[in-house]
Amino acid sequence: MSKALTAAQAPGTTPQGGAGPRADRNQVWRRLRADRSAIAALAVVALLVLTAAAAPLVAALEGQDPTTYHNALIDSATGGVPIGPFGGASAVHWLGVEPGTGRDVLARLVYGAQISLSVSLGATVVQIALGVLIGLAAGLGNRLADTVISRSMDLVIAFPSLVFAVALMAVVPSGFPRPLLLMLVIGVLGWGQTARIVRGQVLTLRGLDYVSAARLAGSRRWRVARREILPALAAPVITYGVLQLPLNVAQEAGLSFLGVGVRPPTPSWGQMLSSATNWFQADPAYVLLPAVLLFVTVLAFTVLGEGVRTALDPRAESRLRAGIERRRKKTDAQEVPA
């Protein structure tokens, strides 16, 4: 794979290629702090997470809960459209009520954030954990193991996961908590891409001298993986994970649309969005609210992800200024997925 090049490299250069830049936490944090948009995004994410965590508080502040029906607030004759402008928004129901039921929209949004964020975060964690473990196994295992695992990556990537999720939902006993199930299903069906990235990285890292040195030192394989390889994976994995997150939010929505999302009366953004599809014209506010929230979430995570990636990689911005830059060593191991 990677071969130490003969040419002299000046001391003091940052290590490149698979080794990645040193991810010194303080340094990363400092760079991140300098990135104003990333900080703003971080603030938004924090706000979202806080709001979700404090959902009961927010609802209590408004004096509402997400499940009580308010039949008086909707017009039954016209299909259950909230009475009043902007989805029936009022001093009592700040963001209006849900068409068809009259449940409080704000309460449902904040409670929904709990589900949507935890499912997508959890699923991302599952994806990353599985992806890293499996990718490591493929990258460090022998030829046979690598082949078998790589093919299963193909398999997982090739599977029409949404439908498979639908089928899987039917198999799992009903007592199983739904959000956890959603998290697992999205996670278990989505590790392929991460594993592929990790495998490529591991193959590069494996050839690095310091990994060889650890082997020479007599360290066992697992120890080598843990101490030498795993830390170097942090940057690409964190970066990828942050980018994966919004996709998982959308996945949850897709599953709701297909009827296998969270169970009623539990709200989630996906559930709200999929039930909102019939209310475009009659009650645009009901569509707009979760959509905007989802957009803000995705935007925040995307910007944050971009920021983290830049912060983890000191070259990213300075490399733009391609003018004077030290000769870089490139490990020529850009993995072609086989």
Place this chain on the structure above:
Amino acid sequence: MIRFLLRRTVSTAAVLLVMSAVVYLVFYAAPHDPAVLVCGKGCDGTRLAVVRHKLGTDLPVWEQYGNFLRGLVAGRTFDSGNDVTRCAAPCLGYSFQTDQPVLQMITQRIPVDLSLTLGAMVIWLLLGVGTGLLSALRRGRLVERALTTLTLAGMATPVFLVGLLVLMLFCASLQWMPFPTYTAFTDDPAQWAANLVLPWFSLALVISAAYARMTRSSLLETLAEDHIRTNRAYGLSERRIVLGHALRGALVPVLTMLAIDVGQILGGAMLTESVFGFDGLGRLLVTSVNQIDLPVVVGATLFAGFFVVIANAAADLLYALADPRVSLA
């Protein structure tokens, strides 16, 4: 090259084999009995047994799977009352719930997904790569911001929502165009395109953001390469450097992503198809999963997987073509 193709064929076959087995297992494990549904009201035990036999669900799962595999290589015959249906060699099975050979059901739907994918691909590439290019080179300009926001909004909004939104906007409210109904390209190319414009855009909008980001980071990476420095040192204009030298290298990773996306959408864009009422593989898959029409589920899953695997192989091939350093091994 030949070796590459051979190896790929073998591994594709293996992947698909495992895939079909997994589908059989999952559906077998699920607590449902399609026979009861097919049989309808007031179905007694003996009738149910006959229906089960007809559906082939009376056999143990490995036998069902074995029959399926045998059918793939040797073809099968199905008893349909007073008729015997012969399903020739690559026999993906027979859907008794719709009384159609699975292969035929699938091949009928492929043009839909093909049309959907190809058009959408062109748009998302233009939109995504264009946005990425702008955001790498003209960061902060108005156009760039607008496009980036648009693609991000697209990514943040589930496709079923985007689809319905454009339908309501362009077809219902503004009435700029009729509601799309799928018309085969061979019937009327103009109609085909007109009907597909909205699905194309909805799908493309949802996907472009990823391309924008990929293009951007890849372009920045390439622009930092030493050979770009050479270009600068030799007095080439920035335009020439970007379009002539940087973009090509930058698009190589985009290619891999493209392959997976194209493969996946070819295998069925179920949400988009649902919203626009197009009968593609995705809808076939959803319907058959809901109806527990196992032969169709297996067949459609296999095709979906097949497209991804093939697209991946194609990507590697293109990769080798695009990058002179890479040779197929």
Place this chain on the structure above:
Amino acid sequence: AGGSTSSSAPAAFDPNACQGGTLTVLNHRGQGNFDPAELYTSGGGKVPTLVFRTLTTRNHTTDGPDSAKVVPDLATDTGEPNQDATVWTYHLKPGVKFEDGTPIRSADVKYGLERSFAPELPGGPPYLRDWLVGGEAYQGPYKGGELASIETPDDSTIVFKLRKPEGDFPFLATATQFAPVPKDKDTGTAYQKHPVSSGPYKVVSNDGGKSIQLDRNPNWSRAVDDQRLACPDRIVVTSGLDQSVINQRLAAGTGDDARAVTTDTNVDASVLAKLNGDAALKKRVVTGYFGETQYLAFNPKVKPFDDARVRQAISYAIDRESVVNAVGGTAVAKPATTFLPDQPAFGYTPYDYFPAGQSGDPAKAKELLAQAGYPNGLTITLDHSTVTGDGSGPEVAAAVQQALGKAGITVKLEGTADDDYQTKYQKPATEPGLFVASWGADWPSGGPFLAPIFDGRQILADGGNYNSAQLNDPQVNAEIDAANKITDPAKAAQAWGRLDAELGKQAYTVPLFHPIYKRLYGTGVKNAYVSQWNGLYDLSRISVK
């Protein structure tokens, strides 16, 4: 055949000048299998009745209460019963032909019926197997030879011998199983791709029931069919469309959509909201009723539903307003307290034994629960389907959950994908204790509404069971038998109404609502009036010219 001058039909409609054009049907669900043996439709179906003529049919020609009546179709009358209604004789009209011009004989009708017994062609209604002598064991013409209890003494006469008296036989004879099938054209399961038409249209293409194209059958004429007008030259059925899209397309009515209708999608809020301000649009909405009840079903074999007080408590606690709102409001659903639909043909007898008012009576419910030994409330599971918009889905379940919660009943919801859900509750072994169900009329009569649900002899152990209470009360069974004997629909209706009112006291079900059909049709559609049989405008009478 003059048709009625219904309020919703434009005054200028002239049946003699209505022919031509293409009618588009925009649907959500697919038509499904198009084999007359496998279809399960009421009154000959909406689309099938265009292709299959049956011995009798629903009255197509009017929209009043008369439209819930049976009229002869291929036969000369609605059937001649013997004394105790166990033998029914029909004569075919002269001059009726298949699409290929061959005359329709009584043997073709018999063969069509025999096919429906073949397990290879499942899906049809169960009545024939139950009613005809030897029906339960007969395996269809492919394996079982002929069925002796259907006799064809000559080419135009057909005689049915029943095991027991069935006054409703003329109603059953509207089912597509009574459509003639020429034996030499039968291709088994493949027949559905091109069934031989006896009606005004023939099948030109049929993609697994998803999109169907029907063209005029040259061998059909109004001279031998007084029920159908068959105005359009062509009918195209497109299904698989999103329901809100269907409504938007019909409302916008651009291009071909002007000449479009839907047979399965109610108007939604976006249309309802516009109706008051838009008279032209309002005119294009028709309202009808199909005999159908959405209800909560109890399985008394499961605790605590064995206790009538618990069932009653739940009946008291129910909030019908929330349920109705959840399915689309008062425009499309009417709160129900009786199991029988609120139409005279069914024998509707009003009652409300556990008055819950508009939004439930939690106090009374709590009281009953306390009596039953649950002073602190209890936790139960409610099963429902995961399909939204069809009345058994999560939105109804959640509304029930919310209402029962007020009475101290904690409801856990258990959603199952639609088909799995049906499989689950239709099998006594897997039947949940409480679930959302619905029952629709096979024909407008109390018999097919009450018997499958309460007749102890119709408990089916292997699946397809609808007697969810698994009630096997000899007295109820006897009353069902007695009512079945009555051949006068009016008298029969009274008997069924009585039975329903009696059964209601047991609280084996909690009726939730009766659906209302509110359908939009395109601007270019004429003569769209509603039948009380199936609550919908009749495709065989509509004109697009």
Place this chain on the structure above:
Amino acid sequence: MTDRQKLVEVTDLRVRFASESGPVTAVDGLSFGLGAGESLGLVGESGSGKSTVAFTLLGLHRGSGAEVTGTVRVDGTDVLAAAENELRALRGARAAMVFQDPLSALDPYWAIGEQIAEVHRVHTGSSRAASRRRAVEVLDRVGIPDAARRAGAHPHEFSGGMRQRALIAMALACSPKLLIADEPTTALDVTVQAQILDLLHDLRTEHGMALLLVTHDLGVVAGNTDRVLVMRDGRAVERGPVAEILGTPRELYTRELLAAVPRLDGPRERPAGATGDILLSVTDLRRHYPAPARRSAAPGRRALLGGREELRAVDGVSLDIRRGETLGVVGESGSGKTTLGRLLVRLTQPTSGRIRFEGTDLAQASERRLQPFRRDLQMVFQDPVASLNPRRTIGDSIADPLRARGGPSGPQVRREVGELLERVGLRPDWYHRYPHELSGGQRQRVGIARALAPRPKLIVCDEPVSALDVSTQAQVVRLLSDLQGEFGLTLVFIAHDLAVVRQVSDRVAVMRHGKIVELGTADDVYAAPEHPYTRRLLAAVPVLDPAEADRRRAARAELRLPEKESALAS
């Protein structure tokens, strides 16, 4: 200004970069000039600001956030003030630059001829065909055989030397007045380096180009420049005619620099060959790789079947290593030195052959069976940066073998590591330092300490000094030989620098194409090389005496003539 204006005039140049740890002054008040046709060598240790100067001459610092003051005038263009298009007209046309790394400096996606033609077309506006002809012409001029055909090849199909030639051809395309070469040969091995330098020399004498040669290798400037400017910390330390600077340097710094350069005729660290029993013996050792998957080493290797052929990195090596000796391994890049080294310590599994270590055959041993031998066989890696985990403290890395050995407790390990650090000349309390806090030489010492930690019997040193400055290089070499005496080590010393190998080795093996072409005592091999390849290697070593350099160049020209073809292809 005088009437005869200088081609390059730099006055009081100052370049400052903003970096995370405050501003860095890379160039600090430098002034120099260069007349038409003259040549100037810019030398100095790494980080002294040489490249920065070279880049500023073409205005390439623009957009990098550098703060530049002073004046830079190149062929009448005020580089610091010129407009973008004015600069573009200068770059490549009148002043061209040759970069250090020939692989990455060329666009991998474009055919080489096309890249050169593009530059020509951009500056001359000639037709496509004319530019292409010019490209072939200059490729031919720099000695690419069959240039017309090879112009269509992509960079990866060229060997390193050929790529460097292609870059020079690109520079020649518009017949510039000034050629700036920034370390044009660092990435190449000696034989190719000599060829390139000879080529530059020829071009200069033929075309009268001015040459600015940037390098840290003093030997390189000797034969190729008229004058030398020695830099340190962005300032000029000393300047003057090349013979003067290299012969009689005035400044201490320059003298140190010169003293550290290993010489073929310098003193040997190990005067007498040590003898002992055979410690490690390999027989017919082979390591094949399944074809060059991505980079085919030689042109035309992309066969239809995707390269069925194998790459024989080590192709039948038999060798005995005696206890206590130092075996030097030399050879050009890609000849299989590293692979052989990794085979010896069994980091790589041989395709076939035997590796007997103290009587046990380790060739096909499993990782578990190897475990007890691991501590005996150690390796010092070529690249001090890549061989240390940037995320772990150096103490941790050194402690690894101690911990794996089991037994010693935490404080004990700590103490042992401290001793080792001290032994290699580092401070024992640096245990908690991270690699990035050390200089290159220090890192290499850490690598040596780690190799020493388990008290091995054999250490394979894979180019342990080629990444280092000459001065650091000398320190490390001395350290190794000290340690060898102290611990009774056996060393395998891999390098492409013949002078260094000669300095430290008892015996020397010369490798080429995976085989050992010559093996003998250091004295024999250097004094009386038998194999023609060894002779060529020796002839290519740059020398510090300009006169001698000229002589050697002439000798090389003769030696090369009959072998021109094959040398280029390698």
